[in-house]
Amino acid sequence: MLEPALIAGMTRQVMREWSVDSQRVYLGGISAGAAMAALVVVAYPDVYAAVALHSGIPYRAAANVMEGVSAMTTGAPDTPRLARAAYEAMGARARPIPAIIVQGAADPVVKPINALHTRDLWLTMNGFARRATPETVSSPATPTRRAETQAGGLDVVTECYGTATGECEVEMLTVAGLGHAWSGGSKLGTFTDDRGPDATAEMFRFLLAHRMSAAPAPNAGRP
DSSP: OHHHHHHHHHHHHHHHHTTOOTTSOEEEEETHHHHHHHHHHHHOTTTOSEEEEESOOOTTSOSSHHHHHHHHHHOOSOHHHHHHHHHHHHGGGOOOOOEEEEEETTOSSSOTHHHHHHHHHHHHHHHHHTTOOGGGSOSSOOOSEEEEEEETTEEEEEEEEEOTTOOEEEEEEEETTOOSSEETOOTTSSSEESSSSOHHHHHHHHHTTOOOOSOOOOOTTOO
8 A cells, every 4th residue: 555655665764864773663643543553564564663553443444434434433343354464464574563552441433342353453463473373362362461540530451461471562551531532642732632641651661662573584575
């Protein structure tokens, strides 16, 4: 697709023109931006070390406007198929991609089921990438760590899904009372809520804990 190629191209241009640690390049987005971020990192797993997804639908849950509207309400129940498609889309560059997922429990636009399906898809995709079988990911997924806290006046459930070495590879923050808005955002912005955990800080915390582990195998078919 054209858009992921453009975003990856802009990323590489910034990396060339500035002093950028190529092992610490990340991508994130909210809503449609989260859906695009998922597409981009799967298409270019050799560029982005990890991804942050706020209030988005699962990878390739929709291919047109009508499917998008449906996915925003019902998510993507067929996550194993989409996980397989994501793994295959990575081709020779396939690798587990760490992800942090932030979701408002009161989101009336992108329903919370999307965060659950995104979590399941990502765990299964990462299982494929390390040459595991889908059965190695329990359904529903079982977190290795779970915490209930408060931040910015709202209750937050944080779940960590780790690897065999204990690394938190997929993390999900569910914020009670948060609608379709950036958690902990500035009042001056649009689609922001100054309550709740600071999503920006939480994303930086998670992303910076992950580096590109190893150089993926080259794939001449990708620009």
